[in-house]
Amino acid sequence: MQLYVNDELVQSEHRQLSALIDALVSSEQRVAVAVNQQVVPRSQWSECLLNDNDRIDIFESIAGG
Amino acid sequence: MSFTIAGHDFSSRLFTGTGKYANQEQMIASIVASGSDMTTLSLRRMDLKSGSDNILKPLQQLGIKLLPNTSGARDAKEAIYAAQLAQEALGTNWVKVEIHPDPRYLMPDPIETLKAVEELVRLGFVVMPYIHADPVLCKRLEEVGAQCVMPLGAPIGSNQGLASKPFLDIIIEQSNVPVIVDAGIGAPSHAAAALEAGADAVLVNTAMAVASEPETMGKAFKLAVEAGRMAYESGTGQVQHTAAASSPFTEFLKELS
Numbered sequence: 320m321q322l323y324v325n326d327e328l329v330q331s332e333h334r335q336l337s338a339l340i341d342a343l344v345s346s347e348q349r350v351a352v353a354v355n356q357q358v359v360p361r362s363q364w365s366e367c368l369l370n371d372n373d374r375i376d377i378f379e380s381i382a383g384g
Numbered sequence: 385m386s387f388t389i390a391g392h393d394f395s396s397r398l399f400t401g402t403g404k405y406a407n408q409e410q411m412i413a414s415i416v417a418s419g420s421d422m423t424t425l426s427l428r429r430m431d432l433k434s435g436s437d438n439i440l441k442p443l444q445q446l447g448i449k450l451l452p453n454t455s456g457a458r459d460a461k462e463a464i465y466a467a468q469l470a471q472e473a474l475g476t477n478w479v480k481v482e483i484h485p486d487p488r489y490l491m492p493d494p495i496e497t498l499k500a501v502e503e504l505v506r507l508g509f510v511v512m513p514y515i516h517a518d519p520v521l522c523k524r525l526e527e528v529g530a531q532c533v534m535p536l537g538a539p540i541g542s543n544q545g546l547a548s549k550p551f552l553d554i555i556i557e558q559s560n561v562p563v564i565v566d567a568g569i570g571a572p573s574h575a576a577a578a579l580e581a582g583a584d585a586v587l588v589n590t591a592m593a594v595a596s597e598p599e600t601m602g603k604a605f606k607l608a609v610e611a612g613r614m615a616y617e618s619g620t621g622q623v624q625h626t627a628a629a630s631s632p633f634t635e636f637l638k639e640l641s
Contacts, residue, residue, distance in 0.1 A: 325429045343432055349440060350430065351472035358468040376429055378469045380440050382411070383426025383455050384401030384540070384589030 323374045336375070337364035344377060351378045387584050389562055390478075390510040390531040392449070396421050397579060398609040399451070399564065400602075401589025402439060404541075410598045412442050418592065418602035422449040424480055426456070427470055440474075451512070453480040460499035467504055479504065480534065482514040490540045494521050498528065505529035514566055517548035522555045522563075533559060534587065536567040537578065541590040543570025546577055556582040572601075572608030579612025580620060 322329050324343065333339040336352065336359060344350055352359050353376045359367050369375070386393050400420040405411035415423055423443065443450060452470030457463035460483065467479040481504065483497050484490040492515050504511045510531050515521055517535040525533055535555055538544035545568060546552060556563050562584035569575050575586045588605055595601035 325432060327432070344430070348438065349473055349475075351427070351469040353465075353469065356465065358465070358472055360472060377432070378427045378473055379430045380425045380450075380452070380470075380473050381428050382402040382405065382439055383453055384403040384424055384587075384593075 320369065320371050322369060323372070325376055326374075331369075334368055335365055336367035336369055339369065339375065340364060340377070348379065352376070353378075387562060389512075392510075394421055394585070395419075396606070396609070397585040397613055398575070398605055399423065399585055399587040400592065401587065402443070403589050404593035405598060408439065408442055411593070412446065414592050414595075414598035414602035415448065416446065416602070417599045417606065418588075419606040420448065420602075422451050424451045424453050424587070424589070425470075425474070426453055427466060427473060428456070449478075450474050450476060451478055451480050452476065453482050453514075454500075455482050455484075457481075457483050457500075458485040458496075459483065459493070460496040460503065463496070463500040464503055464507075467500075467509055468507075471509075477508055478510045478512070480512045480514060484540075492516055492536070494518060497521075498524055501525055501530050502528040512564070517551035517555060519551060519554040519558055522559060526559065526561050530561060532562040532564055532584075534564045534566040537565050537574065538568025538570075540567045542568050543591060544568050545570055545574035546581075549577075549581070552578070552583065553581060572604045575605055576608040576612035576615075579609055580615045582616055585609075 322331050355374050386395050396419045398420045399422045400415050401424040452474050454463040454466035457466050463483050481500050483493045497513050501511050501513050512532050513530050514534045522533045538547040564585045565578040565583045566587040569588050570591045578586050592601050
């Protein structure tokens with residue numbers, strides 16, 4: 320399955336969103352995730368099943384005024 | 385001296401931002417010295433290769449309230465998306481709405497801001513809109529449920545101070561929600577002037593972050609905001625065109641002749 324993660328093409332065998340995030344992001348890090356520009360709450364990551372060519376965006380907090 | 389936004393009490397009338405500091409140690413020291421109990425953060429898409437600078441942990445250890453902003457949003461739709469992401473990333477329903485499509489002056493778009501605020505209030509957010517010092521817009525935002533307004537003193541990061549002062553005065557006079565002067569405050573005297581004029585609070589970032597001594601500057605802002613508020617509560621005297629003697633020296637001169 321191919322996915323776009325933060326605009327980069329990624330080959331992935333992870334069908335569950337939670338598995339993809341576990342593989343990419345340290346468990347300590349608090350992130351927000353959107354699939355095809357719909358925010359998916361953390362509580363729904365394991366139920367969220369990914370499809371070929373889905374666009375996944377992973378956001379983090381940074382310094383800002 | 386405390387004040388309230390959406391039922392949350394703040395002991396300090398100085399809100400801060402986390403941008404532009406040379407390093408995290410200086411940022412933390414400056415925010416602590418300022419006494420601020422709410423500070424802003426932004427969101428961005430993670431760089432999955434280089435990892436992150438993990439700014440959250442030291443801020444959470446401080447116990448300070450975190451206020452995500454929608455910086456980077458160019459219209460209402462993007463701001464709402466950013467607010468929803470921030471809610472997930474930070475676990476808060478508070479958001480500072482900033483919509484500035486033009487990177488040169490970073491002027492907030494009033495029409496998109498009003499649309500975004502109306503929708504975010506409907507979705508249950510506590511919304512703090514960053515706007516031009518426009519008294520009419522402030523009333524419109526209040527009507528759609530903004531819990532405060534954040535008019536600018538001058539362009540973001542410009543250090544020009546309260547360039548919009550006559551309009552801030554009108555906003556403060558008319559507002560039924562807290563008024564927080566945001567942007568352009570370049571020196572503690574600007575912050576003091578805003579509080580003296582009756583603003584409920586100020587938000588300061590650049591002036592603290594780019595100081596040669598950010599920690600000391602944080603303290604200077606703390607004192608300025610406290611002094612400004614005290615002066616407001618004590619009632620400053622009226623401005624007059626002519627002199628009004630504070631000593632009865634004319635009597636003294638008569639006695640000499």
